[in-house]
Amino acid sequence: MAAKTLTIDGRLVSAQSEQTVLDAAREAGISIPTLCHLEGVSEVGACRMCLVEITGCPKLEPACVTRVVEGMDVRTGSDRLHEYRRMIVELLFAERNHVCAVCVANNHCELQDLAADLGIDHVRYDYLFPLLPVDISHERFGIDHNRCVLCTRCVRVCDEIEGAHTWDVAGRGGNARVITDLNQPWGTAQSCTSCGKCVQACPTGAIFRQGSTVGEMERDRSQLEFIVTARKKKQWIV
Amino acid sequence: MDRLSFATVWLGGCSGCHMSFLDLDEWLIELADRVDFVYSPFLDVKVYPENVDVVLVEGAIANTEHLEMIRRVRRNTRLLVSFGDCAVTGNVTALRNALGGAEALLRQVYQDGADVQGQVPSETGLLPVLLDQVLPLHAVVKVDFYLPGCPPSPDKIRAVIEQVQTGGPPQPAGGEPKFG
């Protein structure tokens, strides 16, 4: 494990060679906004919130899937990055139906928090207002596609931690949806063990415990990290 | 500087933003000493006047009456504040948008959803006609400042009014803007 030295926002930072720019930055106390990233599961680079500028690199790179390189010079917070991040979050709001005031995740939502952190006070794009289903066929949980941002955190916890692979993504572009088993009602998906890991993983109000009303869906992500640490390092701590 | 002429308008919303405004309690008495309160659901004034300095507009644009009103408000006002989530995002008022246009909506509610003798109300001239889509204010007119929240807290409302009174354009105040 060779150590690499790089510069992030003008600060010299050292990191292990297999670390990502996101890991290195966070270890150094530099925060980069993320949405699809979840501690304990693989990275997919789906949301592009973590885009950073790297000197000598013509395009922006997602910090969560970019390995550190010796001598790398990274900027995490320029005006250009801020503008792109705003755009991404505004587009997520415009694409589906987010009504925070009546959402189960109100005040406990990573999308809502990102909007607040970025100073978003309105969405400049036309809202699409798609007609999307809510599936409450599972006996304990529900999935509201109006709130899904397609981060695939549910897909990855279910596959990589639980080993069930109940969740997947069907369709493309604006028609993409998370599905259970062979695109059937969640309650009839035989691979689902009802473990609730997807409920802990979901960043928004999309996956919820039934019976939760406005603002009641709080999650405990540390449970996921606990399992992963225990399995990989045989350490029963978070 | 002359006294500010100040108004509030209530369109397609639940009046919760106006309730939050009322939660400014005794500060409202101070406000009344310092501005000319020229139009509001709290006042018995029928027509939105001309030359208004600042207006807080609550609610989304849901029908033809709202549409006419917001255009008049824009013409007659220097600084228009989009007041609360319904004005800023459409929010709960816009929940109906996914169900289709006005006709489809009325059919689903009054015909398909009725237990007995379902029929779409057809009397004209009684109620303002629904628009096919509920829209946030900035989709219809230019908005000068956004104050999201469902409702925005009294502190945030007060911060905006105080900034406008001192002459400057309002800045985001009282913490980050937040939906919900």
Ligand code: SF4
């Ligand atoms: S999922 Fe988050 S952003 Fe979307 S409506 Fe719910 S609280 Fe708001």
Ligand code: SF4
């Ligand atoms: S349901 Fe939740 S966790 Fe799954 S993709 Fe949608 S937002 Fe992400």
Ligand code: FES
């Ligand atoms: S957190 Fe890096 S792309 Fe989503």
